[in-house]
Amino acid sequence: MVVIGAGRVGIALRDAAVESEEPCHLIDRSRGWEALDDPAGAPILVATRNDALDEILSRVPPHRHGDLVFVQNGMIRPWLERHRLTEITQGLLYFAVPAVGDAPQPGPQPSPFTGPHSLAMVRWFTRLGVPAVPVDWPRFLALQLEKLIWNCAFGVLCQALDADVGTVCREHRAELTTVVDDLRQVGRASMNVDLPLEWLVDRLVAYSLTIPTYRAAVKEWSWRDGWFVAEAQRRGFEHAAHLRWLREAGESV
Numbered sequence: 218m219v220v221i222g223a224g225r226v227g228i229a230l231r232d233a234a235v236e237s238e239e240p241c242h243l244i245d246r247s248r249g250w251e252a253l254d255d256p257a258g259a260p261i262l263v264a265t266r267n268d269a270l271d272e273i274l275s276r277v278p279p280h281r282h283g284d285l286v287f288v289q290n291g292m293i294r295p296w297l298e299r300h301r302l303t304e305i306t307q308g309l310l311y312f313a314v315p316a317v318g319d320a321p322q323p324g325p326q327p328s329p330f331t332g333p334h335s336l337a338m339v340r341w342f343t344r345l346g347v348p349a350v351p352v353d354w355p356r357f358l359a360l361q362l363e364k365l366i367w368n369c370a371f372g373v374l375c376q377a378l379d380a381d382v383g384t385v386c387r388e389h390r391a392e393l394t395t396v397v398d399d400l401r402q403v404g405r406a407s408m409n410v411d412l413p414l415e416w417l418v419d420r421l422v423a424y425s426l427t428i429p430t431y432r433a434a435v436k437e438w439s440w441r442d443g444w445f446v447a448e449a450q451r452r453g454f455e456h457a458a459h460l461r462w463l464r465e466a467g468e469s470v
Contacts, residue, residue, distance in 0.1 A: 218341055219244065219252050221273055222264035225314040226288075229321050230264065233345040253281050260306065260334040260341075262286045267293060267440045274300060286334055290368055291440030294408075306332030307357065309364055312347055313428075321347050325427055331357040355410075362404040363412060367421050369442050369459075370396045371433040377465035383429025386422045394418050395458035403449050403456060435466055446470060 218234065220227045223245035234241035242252045253261065253276075261284045265273055270289070277285065286306040287293060297303060308331075311324035327348035330338045335351040342349035352360070370393060374385045385393055394414070401412050425431075435442055442463060449456040463470045 218242070219259065219261045220264055221261060221277075222269075224264065224266075225317050225319070226310065226321075227264040228317055229314040229319060230262070230345065230347075232318075233321060233347065237345050239341065239344055250276060253278055255281075257281055257284055260284055260286050260337050262288065262338070264288060267291055267296075267437055270296060274302075284334065286330075286332075286338060288328075289440075290364065291437050292365060292444040293440065295444075304333070306330060306334040306338065307361075308335075308338060308349075309357075309360055321345075323348050325424060329357055329360055358408055358410050359412065362401070362408055362410050363417065363420065365441065366397055366400045366404065366412075366417070367424065368433065368436075369400055369445060370421070371425065372435045373442065373459070373462045373466050373468075375433040376435050376467070377462050381430050381432045382425040386425050386429070390418070390422070392458075392462070393422075396462055397421065399449075399454075399456040399459040400445055403445050403452070403454055406452050406454070407448050435463070435468055438468075442468070 218240065219242045220230055221244045223243055227243055231241050231243040242249060244250055257280050261281060263273055263285055267289050282302060283305060286308060288308040288310050309329050311326050311328045312321040314321055327350040328342060329350055329352040331352050331354055339349040339351050371382050371385060374389060374393060374396060375382060378385065378389060397418055398414050401414065401417060405411050445459060460470055
């Protein structure tokens with residue numbers, strides 16, 4: 218396994234691989250890139266921030282593009298389409314790494330993977346003691362939209378209310394529901410994924426209450442809230458609750 222990115226996630230996976238006696242080659246900004254000269258066929262896990270993706274892709278030999286595995290949060294599909302990377306592997310990481318050097322802390326559900334290297338990724342994560350599961354494309358899209366909505370809805374409300382996710386769930390469920398409804402309608406129109414509102418809110422709350430002291434925030438604008446804003450404008454959606462809380466959070470929209 219090759220992992221690009223020596224941040225919290227990359228280092229945690231490399232350390233878990235060492236402990237499990239699994240081969241793992243970690244690439245950072247200046248070292249290890251020669252491993253990508255090998256023939257195509259083995260997965261390359263990209264564990265970097267979204268804003269680094271252009272630089273990473275420029276350094277990966279074209280014959281290895283099909284081996285890339287993207288696990289970034291946020292809406293990266295437009296970026297993938299622009300770079301003609303529609304036949305690659307994607308995953309969602311349902312584990313936490315609180316600080317550099319910490320071990321992965323599995324979440325309440327396994328990390329899903331879809332695409333040509335999905336089975337290889339699931340086997341590798343499982344051998345590292347990190348639960349993972351292969352899923353088909355429609356299931357992955359639904360999970361991707363759900364996670365994106367969680368990041369954005371709790372991000373804006375935690376920031377605006379100066380509260381942790383547990384407080385948002387217990388004291389501001391009505392506000393949460395209106396923001397989630399705005400985001401899911403935009404997501405449904407753009408991704409053709411229909412997530413029932415009450416079912417979705419219940420799932421987001423149930424997960425949040427497993428990490429009640431976590432404080433989300435508005436992050437990676439163009440990949441998260443900014444994508445929803447742009448899509449809503451393009452499609453003529455109001456998304457008034459989302460905009461209102463973005464302004465309450467101090468964001469210029």
